[in-house]
Amino acid sequence: xxxxFVSAALxxxxxxxxxxxTVAVRKQLEAAQWWPAERLQALQLERLRTLLTEAGARVPYxxxxxxxxxxxxxxxxxxxxxxVLPLLDKAIIRAHTEALKHPQxxxxxxxxxxxxxxxxxxxxxxxERVSHDVAAKWRATRWWGVDIGDPEIVxxxxxxxxxxxxxxRALRDTLLRTELLPAFExxxxxxxxxxxxxxxxxxxxxxxxxxxxxxxxxxAEARGARLDDLGIRVAFVTSERLYDEQRATxxxxxxxxxxxGYGGRDAGFIAxxxxxxxxxxxxxxxxxxxxxxxxxxxxAGQAGEVVVTxxxxxxxxxxxxxxxxxxxxxxxxxxxxxxxxxxxxxxGRTTDFVVAADGTVLHGLALVYILRDxxxxxxxxxxxxxxxETRVLLVTDPTFDTSMLDVIPIKFRARLGDAVQVxxxxxxxxxxxxxxxxxxxxxxxxxxxxxxxxxA
Numbered sequence: 001x002x003x004x005f006v007s008a009a010l011x012x013x014x015x016x017x018x019x020x021x022t023v024a025v026r027k028q029l030e031a032a033q034w035w036p037a038e039r040l041q042a043l044q045l046e047r048l049r050t051l052l053t054e055a056g057a058r059v060p061y062x063x064x065x066x067x068x069x070x071x072x073x074x075x076x077x078x079x080x081x082x083x084v085l086p087l088l089d090k091a092i093i094r095a096h097t098e099a100l101k102h103p104q105x106x107x108x109x110x111x112x113x114x115x116x117x118x119x120x121x122x123x124x125x126x127x128e129r130v131s132h133d134v135a136a137k138w139r140a141t142r143w144w145g146v147d148i149g150d151p152e153i154v155x156x157x158x159x160x161x162x163x164x165x166x167x168x169r170a171l172r173d174t175l176l177r178t179e180l181l182p183a184f185e186x187x188x189x190x191x192x193x194x195x196x197x198x199x200x201x202x203x204x205x206x207x208x209x210x211x212x213x214x215x216x217x218x219x220a221e222a223r224g225a226r227l228d229d230l231g232i233r234v235a236f237v238t239s240e241r242l243y244d245e246q247r248a249t250x251x252x253x254x255x256x257x258x259x260x261g262y263g264g265r266d267a268g269f270i271a272x273x274x275x276x277x278x279x280x281x282x283x284x285x286x287x288x289x290x291x292x293x294x295x296x297x298x299x300a301g302q303a304g305e306v307v308v309t310x311x312x313x314x315x316x317x318x319x320x321x322x323x324x325x326x327x328x329x330x331x332x333x334x335x336x337x338x339x340x341x342x343x344x345x346x347x348g349r350t351t352d353f354v355v356a357a358d359g360t361v362l363h364g365l366a367l368v369y370i371l372r373d374x375x376x377x378x379x380x381x382x383x384x385x386x387x388x389e390t391r392v393l394l395v396t397d398p399t400f401d402t403s404m405l406d407v408i409p410i411k412f413r414a415r416l417g418d419a420v421q422v423x424x425x426x427x428x429x430x431x432x433x434x435x436x437x438x439x440x441x442x443x444x445x446x447x448x449x450x451x452x453x454x455x456a
Contacts, residue, residue: 002149002177003147003148003149003150004149005149006147006148006149006175006176006177007147007148007149010149010175010176011148011149011176014172015131015134018127019107019127020127020130020131020134021127021128021131022131022134022135022138023135025131025132025135026135026138026139028135028284029135029136029139029282029284030139030142032284033139033280033284033338033339033340034337034338034339035339036339037333037339037341039339040283040284040339040340040341041079041283043284044079044283044284044287044311045076045077045078045079047311048076048079048082048287048309048311049073049074049076050311051309051311051313051314051317051319052073052076052319053073053074054102054314055073055102055314055317055319056071056073058102058103058104059099059100059101059102059103059317060098060099060100060103061096061099061100062100062317062319064099065085065086069084069085071084071085079287080297082287082289082309082319082320083289083297085319085320086295086320087291087295087307087320087321087322088318088319088320088321088322089321089322090121090322093121093123094121094122097122097123097124100123100124100316100317101124101315101316102126102314102315102316102317105124105126105314105315105316106126107126107127108124108125108126108315108316109124109125109126109130110122110123110124111123111124111125111265111266112265113264113265113266121266123266123316124315124316125265125313125315125316126313126314126315126316128312128313128314128315129268129310129312129313129315129316131312132268132269132285132312133263133268133269133285133312136268136269136272136282136285137261137269137272140259140261140269140272140274140280141205141236143259143272143274143275144205144233144234144236144257144259144275145233145234146204146205146233146234148176149176149177150177150203150204150205151177151201151202151203151204151205152176152177152178152179152203152204152205152206152207153179153181153197153198153201153203153205153206153207153208154178154179154180154181154206154207154208155181155183155194155206155207155208155209155212155213155216156180156181156182156183156207156208156209179197179201179203181194181197181208183208183209183212188219191215191216191219192219192223194216194219195216195219195220195223195225195227198216198227198230199225199227199230202230202231203230203232204231204232204233204234205232205233205234205235205236206232206234206235206236206254206256207235207236207237207238208235208236208237209237209238209239209240209438210237210240210241210242210243210246210247210250210258211240211246211438211440212438213235213237213246213250213254214245214246214249214250215438217249217250217252217253217254218249218253220253221249221253227253227254227255228252228253228254228255228256229255230254230255232254232255232256233256234256234257234258234259235250235251235254235256235257235258235259236259236261237250237258237259237260237261238260238261238262238263239264240438240439241346241347241348242258242260242346243368245372246258247260257275259272259273259274259275260272260273260279260346261273262279262325262327262343262346264323266318266321266323267306267308267310267318267321267323268282268285268286268308268310268312268313268318269282269285270282270286270288270306270308270323271342271343271346274334274336274338275336276334276335276336277334278330278334278335278336278338278340278342279330279342279343279344279346280334280338280340280341280342281340281341281342281343282340283340283341284311285310285311285312286308286309286310286311287308287309287311288306288307288308288329288341289306289307289308289309289320290302290303290304290305290306290307290327290328290329291304291305291307292304292305293305299329300328300329300330300331300344301328301329301330301331301344302328303326303327303328303345303347304326304327304328305322305323305324305325305326306323306325306326306327307320307321307322307323308320308321308323309321325346325347325348326346326347326348326353327343327344327345327346327347328343328344328345328347329341329342329343329344330342330343330344331344332344348364348441353441353443354366354367354382354384354390354416354441354443354445355384355387355443355445356387356415356416356417356420357387357388357416357417357418357419357420358417359387362415362416364382364440364441364443366415367382367412367415367416367441368382368440368441370408370411370412370415371392371394371408374400374404375399375400375401376396376397376398376399376400376401377394377395377396377400378395378396378397379394379395379429379430380392380393380394380395380430380440381393381430381439381440381441381442382440382441382442383442383443383444384441384442384443384444384445385444386444386445387416387417387420387445388419388420388421389420389421389423390412390416390420390421390422390423391422391423391424391425392408392412392422392423392424392425393425393427393430394424394425394426394427395426395427395428395429395430396426405424405426408422408424409422409423409424
């Protein structure tokens, strides 16, 4: 009863008071998801022309760019026509932040990325964009038989969320039955508290970083604390690469399926997993391209950098925005019957790849696998400082075989090259990034997000 009241009345009122059109957008998305691919593409094209026309006429940066390129938005007849425009990256946004604002934009909200892979990006989004992103997340939530208002545990670490816990926000979370657990601290005592909070709340859904939820799950399992008897229906994970062992651990301990989500504050709500396992793109709101290192669009089935045009960003346009993520478009259609296109694989950020001494690009998993199953290793992090220098941080317990401190560099050099210096450091703790996320691999070596990536 309470969930129905929140979903049908309280949350819609909340969104209306904020000037958002979330409810109407969600209903449109729930209808459009069943459309055939051709009709979805026609919708994308129509919305793309509208965005480009408005940006070219009113937004200073794009007005100047389109004039210089002699680009006419009205002449766009196919989604591929977008490819004549240059890519938008973080450096361009930093250099032209004010020129990217629509002069009639009102109520813009300032946002920033976490900056875990470099300098944070400051940008602005309007109420239209917020409405569409919230509606897309809401639609995906309902795919799994849960809804806004169902009891929820959120394990999160963003300073934006954790810094806004004022009385109004606390009241809202109480009414929506959402409890926030900070992902910054994962000490033994904190983890005991998290397990207790989850048992007390008996949530219908979990939401958080896969590293944080899997860490809580492993702690509960080690303590002999059951969490699979609470009636949890689904664990939503996002903001990090979801590894197979994390999915297995979360599913086993919490007794529920794991639904992967992919997106960001800058790029929007890009894709979400349905119960049939399809990673569906939010095609009604986004044009997603996969490009090689030279910016050329790649066909489905090839890995490259994800480039996003968000169709609800008139106030601060994101047109052909480079996300820094590497993924593969799928050629298949999902068994669920939705016409939404899919991602076949999300391989991670470009900084989740490492570069061997000879220039070969390797997926970080090539090194992760060496450490992941070592007895006595509780936590690890790989930091590639240069092609010839890599650091390995290990948190170990008394069962760890210290002879492995000599073996690990040998195995790493077999992947990276004989000339590479590999320093293994045993540490007491490995803190998460400032955003609260945990990254297993951090490379400070420039890589190329292209199709010919080596996954050995």
